[in-house]
Amino acid sequence: MKKSSLEKNRRFSLLSTLLSLTLVFLAGCGDGNSVDSSTKSPSDGKAVELVYYFPTQTSGPLAVAMEEIVKEFNAANTGVRVTATFTGNYDETMQKTLTAISGGNAPNVVLSGYSLSNLLSIDALVDLNTLIAKEPKDFLDDYIPGFFTLFEYPGDLLYGMPFQHSGTIMYYNKDIFKAAGLDPENPPASWSELKAATEVIKAHDASLIPFEFMGDNWMTEALALSNGGGVHQDMDTMSLDNPELIETVSFFKGLMDSGLAEDNTSYGGAAENFLAETTAIMTNSSGSLGNVSKTATFDWGIAKLPAGDGKDPVALLGGGGFIIIGEHPQEKIDASWEFVKYMTSPEVSAKWMLASGYFGPRQSAYELPEMKAMYEEKPQFATTLELLPILRSPFMVTSHFAEVSNTFKLALDESYLNNADITATLQKAQKEAQAFLDK
Amino acid sequence: MSRGSLAKWSVKPYLYILPMVVIFGVFSVYPMLRTVFLSFMETNAIATQMQFVGLGNYSDMTSDRHFWRVVGNTAIYGFSQVILTLGLGLLFAAVANSNMVKFRTLFRLSAFYPYVLPIAVAAMVWIYLYNPSRGAINLLLDHRIQWLNSYEYALIALIIVSVWKSLGFSFLLILAGMQNISKEYYEAAALETNNHVKRYFMLTLPMLMPTLFVVCLLCVTSSFQSMDLVAIMTQGGPGHSSNVLMYYIYQEGIINRRLGYGSAMSTIFLLVLVAFTIVYLKFGERRVEYER
C-alpha cells in the first residue's frame, strides 16, 4: 500500500518538475527582454560600451519601457552600445554606484535622485556645464529651467540633466465624494476644508480612511511650504523648529488622532489603498499618475495640496536625472553625453511622460501630438500642468545631506507614529541637524 | 576514537586541510582582520582615503543612542526567536512523533516548507498579509493593527515571520534527535508511568539535550546575524524600532558610507559572538556530557 502511493507520489512530482522545467525553458528560449541580446549590430569592434544604471521609483513596469527605449538607442547608434541595468530604487541605485566605483567598476550614466553629496565628496561626477558649453548656443532653450535647480551647485556647477520629475499633489476619489455629498469638482483647498471633508467622509462610511498622507521629508516639506513655512533657511542653515513646520506636523497628527487620517510611509502602498477605494483622499507624487490612471476603476481627480488657511499651495519638486561618472576616458564621457542628449530629447521625453506620468524636461515635448492626445484622454494629466508655476525645489545643504535628512526623518517618525511631543522633538532635531552643518 | 599513527612529521594532513585553510583565510579571517583594522579609521565614501582615529569610532558608538536601541532590539529579536523556535520545535516534534496524531505528514509539510521558501518571497507575502486594510492577518483578527508601520508592532511582526520560517529546520533536527532515542529507554519508562507528558519530561527532554544544545547554538548565531527580513520588510523602521544590529551596521557602513564606524560596530559584535560561543561551549561541555 505504501509502495503504490509512493509510486503515485513519484509520478506526480516527476510530472510537476517536468512541467516547471518546461515552463522555464520556454521562458529561456523566449527573448525575455534581455537588452544584451539586442545587438547583432556590425561589431566593427569600435562600439563604445557604456553601462547605465536606472531605478524605478514610483510606478511599476517602467523597467520594461526603459529597456525598450535603450534598445532603440542602440539600434540607432551603432557607434555606442549601452547596457541598461535595473538597480532597485534611488537609494539602492546610489549604493550600487558607490560600491561599483570603489571596486573600479564604475558605471557611465546613472539615473539618479538629487541627493548627490556622497558622489560629490569623492569627486566622481562630471560637471555637465562643461559638456553643455560645447553645444550650440541655443541648446538649453527648450529645457524647462525650473528642473535644473535640483542639480545645480554653487560655482555654476551642474551635476545632473533633468529627466523625470514629479510634484507633490493630492488625489481624490470623485465617486466617494459624490456618495458622501461632497462636490466632486471642488476638492478641499485649505486645511479647514480638508478637515471638514474628512469628517464628512468618515461620517458617511466609517470603514474608509478619509485622508492618507506620507510623513516623510519630501511630503512634509511640501505641506509646510504650503503653510508658508519650510524646513531650511539657506544651504547652511536648517530650520526644523520654525513655527509653521511645527504647526503643519501638529495639524496632520491631529487628523490622525481623530481617526481622520493615516500616515503611510510607502507611496506605492498609499496608491494601492487609493486604488482599492479604501482611501478617499491621498497626497502622493505626480509620478504615480501613470499607475493610478491605468488601474483606477472609478472617477478620480487631482488637485494641488491643501494649503494652510490663508496661505498659498506649493508643489515640491522631486524626481531624478542623469549623472555622468567622471572616472572614464573622455571618449566614454562623450558617448555618455550623446546618450543623455538622446534620453532628454523631446520624443523620448514624451514617450517617458506617457508611460510614467512624470514631467519631462523639454517644453516642445508637451506640444507633441501624442501628448496633446493624452491630455485630452486623461484630463488628470492636464491638471498637472497647473503645478508647473508653483513648483519649488526641495531643501539642499552644502554638506552632510544624508545625516540631516535622516535626523529630520527620525523626528517625523517620532512625531507622527510614536506620539512624541512635536515641538520638543523638532527642536532637538534642529539642534542635531545644525550640528552636522556646523562641523 | 581512532587516530592514525603517522611518522612524527608529515605533509599529508596539511594537504588535506590546505584548500579549507586557503578559502577560510581569504574569505573569513582576512576580512575579519581588515574589519578590525578599518574600525580604527575614518574613511571617505569609497575607502580610498583613510585617517587613523584611534578609538574615535568606539567612543562614537557608546554615545550613539540609535546603536543602543538597535542592540536592545537585536537581543529581543534573537532571544525571542531562540525561545520560540526551541519551544515550538520541541512541541511540534513531540506531536509529530506521537501515535495519537493522524495528520502527521500534513503537519510536517506545513511546518517545514517555509524553510525552503526564498527569503524574498517570504518577505513579500508577509508584507501583503500584514497590510492593515487588506491583509489576511488583520482580516482574520478583525482588528486594524498597523503591523509594519508602527513602533509597537514592527519588531513583533518580523519575529513572527522569522520564527515561521526557521521553525521547520529546528523542528526537523529535534524530531530526528527524538527518533534516535533508543526504544529500550521508552519501554523502560513505560513501566514507570502511564502518563505521556510525564514520560516526556523525565525521558525525552533530558535525552534531547545534546541535540538541543547544537540547535540552540545554530539558532542564536544565525538569528543574531540575520537581516534579510529587516532589509526587505521594514528597513529598520519606523525610526529604528524594528532595526537590528546587523542591518544598522549595513546602514551606517554601506548606505551612509561611514565605513570606519560600521567596522567598529562589526568588531564589537564579533567579539560578543565569540565570547558567547566560548562560554556556551565550555558550559555546555560540562552539562551535556553524560552520554559518552
Added chain:
Amino acid sequence: MSAKATNVDWDKSGAAAKRKKIAATVIVNAIILVVSLLFLLPLVWIIITSMKDQMDVLKQPLAIIPSEFMFVENMKEVLRRAPWGVFYKNTIIVAVGVLVAQLCISIPAAYAFASFKFKFMSFFYLFVLARLLVSPESLLLPNYLTINGLNLYNTLLGIALPSIASAIAIIIFRGAFLEIPAALKDSARIDGCGDFRYMLVIGIPTIKSRIIAFSITSLVYQWDNYFWPMVITESVQKRTLAVGMAYFGIQAESASEWGLTMAAAILVVLPLLVAFVFFQRQLVDSFVTSGIK
C-alpha cells in the same frame, strides 16, 4: 508498539478511560489541523493570488475563488518581463557548483581533523569555529573588495567563491568520522589500505546520510540566497533567482501587481517544493540516521 500494550494493561475503568482517550485524540488532532492550516496560509495565499487579476486582489483580498482565472495570463506576463531561464541556469550552476566544491574541500579537512594529529591542529580548527560565527553577510564589504580585486565582480564564480568552504560541513563530517569504530580503521590498515583510499572507499559511504543531510541544507541556502549575489552581480545575465525575484517584486509591488509577483514566486519556488514533497521521507530519514550531535 509496546507502549500501547502497557496502556491497556493499566486500564482500570475500561470504557470511560477509552472515551477520554478518544476525546483527547480528537482535540489534539483538531489543534494540529488548525496549526497546520495557519502555517500553510501564506502558501495558499500565494497560489490563490497568482490566479487573480489585479483588481481582484485589491477589492476582494479574502476571496478564495478568483473572479477570473488569470494564472496563465499572469504567468505569461511574468515570463515576458524577465529572463527566468537565465536566472534558473545561474542559480543551478551556483548551487551545484558550491555544493561540489564544499564537499571536495570539507570532507578531506574533516577527515584530517578526525584522523590525524598534527602541529597547529587546534589553531586551524579555530579557523573553522571563527567561520561559524561570522557569516559571509557580516563580511560583505571586505569580501566584495576581495572578489573585485580578483576580477570576479559580476561573475558566477564571484558569487560562489566565498561560500565554498563550509564550517558546518567540517564540524558535522568530523563528528561523523570520529564515530567510525576504531576496529574498522585498524582492520583496513592491516589490509594495506592507505589513508586517502580509506577515506574514499570506506569513510565517505559510511557517513553518507550526513553528507546528504548537509547537501540539502546547502542547496536550499544557495537557491534562496539574496544579499550577497545582489551585491556582487550587476547584469541581468548573471542574476540568480533570488535576486531576480526580489527585483521583480520591487517593481511589481510599487504598482500593486500582486498577481504577477505571486506567479513569479511560484515560478521560483516550485522545483524546491516539489523536490521537498518528493524527498521529505528521505530528508527526515537522513537527519535521523545522521544523529546530529
